[in-house]
Amino acid sequence: MFLNKDKIRKRKIYVGIIVVTMVFSITLIVYLTGGVMYVYPHLMYIPIVICGFVFGTKYGILNALIAGFLLGPLMPLNTSTGEKQLLFNWLFRTMIFLALGILSGYANLIFNKQRRQINKSLFYHSFSNVPNPNYLRTVDYSNFDDEVLIVTILIHNFQKIVDTFSQLFHFELLNQIYVNLTNKIKDEKVIVTNNGGKFWMVINNKNIEEVNDLLERILLEDYIIDNIPIYYDFSFGYKIKNIKDIEITTELFNKTDNCANQALKLEKKYLIAANDLLDDNQYQILSEFRTALKNNETFLQFQPKIALKKDEIKLEALIRWQHPEKGLLLPGKFIPQVEETKLANDLSIWVLNEVIEKIKEFETKNFYPEISLNISAKNLFNDEFINQAIIMIKDSGITPNRIEFEITENTIMNNLNKSKGVLKKLKDVGIKISIDDFGKGFSSISYLTLLDIDYIKIDKGFIDDLIKDEIYAKIVKYTINISKELGYEVICEGVETKEQFELLKSLGCDYMQGYYFSKPLNQSDIMEWYKVKRDDENEKITNKI
CATH class of the missing domain: 3.20.20.450 (EAL domain)
Structure with a gap:
């Protein structure tokens, strides 16, 4: 199961609470077991490493300084006698803590860089740099209404563009369209592509006429690649869908794909899948048609x-x-x-x-x-x-x-x-x-x-x-x-x-x-x-x- 940004944020909050709890718990353990002269101060390495690795160098250093201060001038060498630590001892320990905070923070940088590269390969098309269908499962849909607009945008002559120019040319067109859609649709939305001639969208706006007018204006704009204006035709498929408690995958777009294809064949700009009976009626027509030919x-x-x-x-x-x-x-x-x-x-x-x-x-x-x-x-x-x-x-x-x-x-x-x-x-x-x-x-x-x-x-x-x-x-x-x-x-x-x-x-x-x-x-x-x-x-x- 992929983790979306909201889940990652919540998990970081939980980790932060655990780190703070560990720091003060370890401080208490050190004090109750006799002070820093015993082995227990080494336990402080754990929250410092966790903090640096999860939150980065800045928070790793901050955690190291707090830990160094708590186990430094505020902590006796021996709590039973009240003997204080030498300045050199607690400063040296703090330096070790800082080194751990910095190293774990650096590990965080390397890990996040690798994670971003993996995420990009998993959730974005490498050439067009547009989110792929996997991205649908990473999105937090809690900001969306229960009912949203499901949209398919079908580019009719994309294969002709590929054949005439190149695949990379086509990818650049997809990227330009995606950027335009992202910037000009102000509603909460998710946009992905199959890297062919199709975009899939989830939009938090159920006004189909309003959305259709906006999408037409966006797609009718001039798209120029290598000083060549690109012509393409398109059609849309729409469906209003309740997405509460369902997983958002490409299967959700089956009916809007069908509508966009039908719109192309019927020479319309868009069709709406008004309800779940649409496909059933179409299958019924197909099942009856062969009989119709035989029965005159x-x-x-x-x-x-x-x-x-x-x-x-x-x-x-x-x-x-x-x-x-x-x-x-x-x-x-x-x-x-x-x-x-x-x-x-x-x-x-x-x-x-x-x-x-x-x-x-x-x-x-x-x-x-x-x-x-x-x-x-x-x-x-x-x-x-x-x-x-x-x-x-x-x-x-x-x-x-x-x-x-x-x-x-x-x-x-x-x-x-x-x-x-x-x-x-x-x-x-x-x-x-x-x-x-x-x-x-x-x-x-x-x-x-x-x-x-x-x-x-x-x-x-x-x-x-x-x-x-x-x-x-x-x-x-x-x-x-x-x-x-x-x-x-x-x-x-x-x-x-x-x-x-x-x-x-x-x-x-x-x-x-x-x-x-x-x-x-x-x-x-x-x-x-x-x-x-x-x-x-x-x-x-x-x-x-």
């Missing part, structure tokens, strides 16, 4: 992608779950949990099989859309899934280029080298490839030259502010222009207004998707939508003639 509780909706320069329609397949008890569940309620497990492959195989079947059904109705589906990191980097998907498409009899895999920019950049190989394998079969959420992650045009892809899908975040902020319009225009030069077509998602539509059209966007054209529709509704659109187009052609 899941189904697809389709959202059109409108071509501006061609006479064609593309669709994006979006999964829904009609839960027997919870009702209709949208992807955000179950996809993040599923994608953390092997169920991600079962999910995507089910979606791919449904897409293949829908393509065949649409063909019987003279409707020939290209249909896209989302592919997760677990799918992309799983050879078994990729091989199974290729076999399914080949055996289906449909033209492979009728299927498009949407893969997020972050997924590809997590392992660029492997991504290149997998994308080439898919392209060799004829499957179309789209980079989804472009601009949201690494936002580097240069890596696109390394990938064999068909479409760039600009993230909705840029489209939302397209009209209000000229900067976003310039970014979108630049992305469209450079993509075309590289031979890629551009899809803009999240188009909801006529103003956005007109501007994107003028910028040269190839495809648009969003509620301005249509919300996600069931199969029967998408056919009705298509018929109305086809009739409108035929009418326009007739009017022109």
Whole structure:
């Protein structure tokens, strides 16, 4: 069991009381046994050595002087005769006491230096100099309220920082963030890191909004290392927890870790674990999902992608779950949990099989859309899934280029080298490839030259502010222009207004998707939508003639 500072302080008080008691007890023993002419004065070495070793040289010397005075002029050589000591005798004894006080104090210096080095290696990361998880067990939490705020700070792209610069560069960033957090959070707190992309905190402030605002301001500050400004993204997980009578270890942060990860997947800044039922509900969802796939509780909706320069329609397949008890569940309620497990492959195989079947059904109705589906990191980097998907498409009899895999920019950049190989394998079969959420992650045009892809899908975040902020319009225009030069077509998602539509059209966007054209529709509704659109187009052609 580690000793925290408060326990060490209390033990020193106990040792101090023992030392004082010993000094006066030994003085009394010497007096009652006949004075300093007998052996008992040597007992005084014990409290002097203890005092010097525990409290240091200063207190060792002070104790030695007090002991020397008590056994010096105040103590007879022989108490029965009243004979006094010679001056030389008690001065010499005092000098011996002083030597012992100094030596034991020096031993204290060496011991404390070694102890500090050991403690640093036990409780601090050697390179970042930030407390590690062991430090949690050394803290005196008596100054905290019974209920505190448990926090996880997740740095999303820390591995990219390590790969781009170095591990030491990353450690310096952790140290700068830690120092900033320590200095600017005024509440009682404990901060540790796993030396990866994560900080764990215990804060004596249950106002989550207030703490979140402060943490965002701290992490959004400029961090510059070797004259290089560092960009990173982050998310938070929070939980209010009663810590009375429990041991504070990293297990306490399991739920806030999960919340921070879920916030990343759901594109939120933070999530709160409101109660202990959160994880239970998530596990329940996972346990029910495989059954849902078999029992036809899941189904697809389709959202059109409108071509501006061609006479064609593309669709994006979006999964829904009609839960027997919870009702209709949208992807955000179950996809993040599923994608953390092997169920991600079962999910995507089910979606791919449904897409293949829908393509065949649409063909019987003279409707020939290209249909896209989302592919997760677990799918992309799983050879078994990729091989199974290729076999399914080949055996289906449909033209492979009728299927498009949407893969997020972050997924590809997590392992660029492997991504290149997998994308080439898919392209060799004829499957179309789209980079989804472009601009949201690494936002580097240069890596696109390394990938064999068909479409760039600009993230909705840029489209939302397209009209209000000229900067976003310039970014979108630049992305469209450079993509075309590289031979890629551009899809803009999240188009909801006529103003956005007109501007994107003028910028040269190839495809648009969003509620301005249509919300996600069931199969029967998408056919009705298509018929109305086809009739409108035929009418326009007739009017022109």
